[in-house]
Amino acid sequence: MRRLPVYILLDTSGSMFGEPIEAVNNGLQTLVSTLRSDPYALETAYLSVITFNSSARQDIPLTELSSFQEPKLTASGCTALGEALTLVKNCAEREVVKTNHEKKGDWRPLVFILTDGEPTDDLDKGIADFRTMKWGMVVACAAGNGANTDTLKKITENVLQLDTADSATIKAFFKWLSASVAGTSERVDGGQGEVTGLGELPPPPDEVNIVV
Amino acid sequence: MKSRRISRASVPTTSQESRTAAILHQLGVNATPAEIRDFELWRTRRLWEQYKDEKMNLLTIAQNELNSADIRFANGRQGEPYKQSARVAVKGLRGIAVKGLDGTGLEASVSTDGTVTLHGTPVNAGDVELTLFCRIDGIDSMLSRKFRIAFNPDPRTLWKDKPVPADIEFPKPDTDCAYVLVPEFEGRRQKDIVAASKRGRSHAQEGSPRDDDFRVSFNPQNGWYVLAVADGAGSAKYSREGSAIATREAERFCAEGLARDGEAFERAIAAFAADKSRENARPVTEYIHNILYKAAVQAYHAIRSKVDLCNGTATMRDFSTTLLLTVCRRFSFGWFIASFGVGDGAIAIYDKGSDAVKLLNEPDSGEYAGQTRFLTMESIFKDRTRIRMSIVPDFTALMLMTDGISDPFFETDANLERKEKWDGLWADLSKTVDFSDDNENAADQLLDWLDFWSPGNHDDRTIAILY
Known part of the structure; x- marks a missing residue:
């Protein structure tokens, strides 16, 4: 079976402390329980969570939805987004199954990045590493005004911005993320091929703006 | 009112105060009963705070130990028999209780070595939130840790x-x-x-x-x-x-x-x-x-x-x-x-x-x-x-x-x-x-x-x- 790998990169730097990180924790919980009740996603989507603050770590390796258990994220430190990009590429290289004669490989992975600040490490190195992998769809989301959308545009053309990093807005983002993963699972399952642009994902809610 | 205050000040009212007065006297200190009483209050309060701090530290240490203990219950599936055990490896463990399983179709049993076994057949699909309560030697308060286990629906039913x-x-x-x-x-x-x-x-x-x-x-x-x-x-x-x-x-x-x-x-x-x-x-x-x-x-x-x-x-x-x-x-x-x-x-x-x-x-x-x-x-x-x-x-x-x-x-x-x-x-x-x-x-x-x-x-x- 061809899996749909989904990598979620979450900023857990100090500025996310309090309401934002709690909203992210709740968002992850909602994301997983929503996807579990979707017949396409339950079988097809596999999730991994990578967090970054002063360094980056893979909190949850690529895991099928049925056995996924959300991590409890806490916030402190800086914003090592560059390191996170290198890490996600290394993880995907290891975890995503390539097509061979006996087995159909996985679909190209989806990557969702949520950050609320400027990277504090070498972003260019991270981007260079990140680009060596073929991704299905990469969406970077700036939570509030602390993150520079021009910086995120260097990573992907698909950049979103949340008006504020409050719980209602972060919740709306995760709801859209759930719908996007469920929609993509259905799409690949139905033989309609992979998602290539934001236009093929569900429209983001009012709180989430597309940065053009 | 006045006569009572004089009598309390002149006569030590507890044996502890008498003992303290005697020890002070041996040390060549002649304290008034009021001073001795005040000293006793001061000493007790100091020690009590120290005692509480130490207890609190023990509690915090034990709670942290419980929080970081590698206790995992894997997710299960609705309608399918579930059995998962995890050992609560925390020092001085005296007792464990599990709450939050009512109506889920699951039961918990605890063995003497601190192993918690959840077993049964989950009735519903969805998340079950359970709390593990632990009693630890020397700590009066109950420690607790929450767990969330997801019971997946049978994909056929979706x-x-x-x-x-x-x-x-x-x-x-x-x-x-x-x-x-x-x-x-x-x-x-x-x-x-x-x-x-x-x-x-x-x-x-x-x-x-x-x-x-x-x-x-x-x-x-x-x-x-x-x-x-x-x-x-x-x-x-x-x-x-x-x-x-x-x-x-x-x-x-x-x-x-x-x-x-x-x-x-x-x-x-x-x-x-x-x-x-x-x-x-x-x-x-x-x-x-x-x-x-x-x-x-x-x-x-x-x-x-x-x-x-x-x-x-x-x-x-x-x-x-x-x-x-x-x-x-x-x-x-x-x-x-x-x-x-x-x-x-x-x-x-x-x-x-x-x-x-x-x-x-x-x-x-x-x-x-x-x-x-x-x-x-x-x-x-x-x-x-x-x-x-x-x-x-x-x-x-x-x-x-x-x-x-x-x-x-x-x-x-x-x-x-x-x-x-x-x-x-x-x-x-x-x-x-x-x-x-x-x-x-x-x-x-x-x-x-x-x-x-x-x-x-x-x-x-x-x-x-x-x-």
Whole structure:
């Protein structure tokens, strides 16, 4: 079976402390329980969570939805987004199954990045590493005004911005993320091929703006 | 009021204060009773705070130890027995209690070494939040840690079976099956055909119709079988009609061609079977071309006429369909089988006893979905390799199937070449379908078999078997 790998990169730097990180924790919980009740996603989507603050770590390796258990994220430190990009590429290289004669490989992975600040490490190195992998769809989301959308545009053309990093807005983002993963699972399952642009994902809610 | 204060100040009121006064006196300190009382209050308060701090630290340390202890309960599945144990390895553990399992169908049991076992059968799908309470030596407060365990729904229950709207164009029943019982012909025992087609779960979920189709026949006048299956493209709006036209027209054209030219064709086949020379092969391939290839062309034009009738509201693309087509006949020297194939799916001659399987099509599947080729593309007719033929002494089954079946059983094109994979498919089929001669129930049995469960594979499924 061809899996749909989904990598979620979450900023857990100090500025996310309090309401934002709690909203992210709740968002992850909602994301997983929503996807579990979707017949396409339950079988097809596999999730991994990578967090970054002063360094980056893979909190949850690529895991099928049925056995996924959300991590409890806490916030402190800086914003090592560059390191996170290198890490996600290394993880995907290891975890995503390539097509061979006996087995159909996985679909190209989806990557969702949520950050609320400027990277504090070498972003260019991270981007260079990140680009060596073929991704299905990469969406970077700036939570509030602390993150520079021009910086995120260097990573992907698909950049979103949340008006504020409050719980209602972060919740709306995760709801859209759930719908996007469920929609993509259905799409690949139905033989309609992979998602290539934001236009093929569900429209983001009012709180989430597309940065053009 | 006044006299009472004097009396309290002059006479120590507790034995502790008396003792303290005596010790101070020995140390040469003469404190007033008021001072001693104040000192005692001060000392007790200091020690009490120190005591509380130490207790609190112990509690914090123990709570941290509990929080960071590697205790894990894996997720489970609704309605399936669940049993998970985890040892609470915390120093000085005296007792454990588990709360939050009421009404979940689960129970907790705790053994003396601090192992918590959750067991039972979860009633509902969803998250269960439970709290582990622990009592630790020397700490009065109860420690606690929360866990969330997800109980997944049975994926089968998530798929809906939505009816197709009654008013769609080109309606088609959700299932179809057929059995062609063939008595003996020219004094030789003949094989029967069983075929079935079923709307995939992914279509049932959306209330969209079945896009697959099939058509099978046997002509008792000339002994020729014709089998056709087709898979309408999921993304094309009238593909269900495309597959219906393709199978109907191709089968009709082949049957008519065989009725007309059958005898000459049979002579050419017999000559080729006797001497497989290049000269003898040429007339056979010519007949195959005139019958099978032209049947495909005929089907293409029939779809084209349908598009013309739509007055610009539809294109060939809207009728996109694959086509797997086979004609077959028994001779004194064995069986002759010829095929035409466009698109994915598989045609194979399977013989249980032989080492290899004979594939009679080359699947046009690209690495990414949606790259297959369709009968409705004019370019496919330039490619002469779509035609195959084979002469075999006998076989267990000739099978034609859409990718709704070949994908879950073979996954890749390379696996289609592997005999053991076909053995697996045949074994699975034989569990549900009784392939004994003249078993007309096989049609319904085959339809039942099409419900097999394979994660991620929920396309329409169609198979035609000559056995």
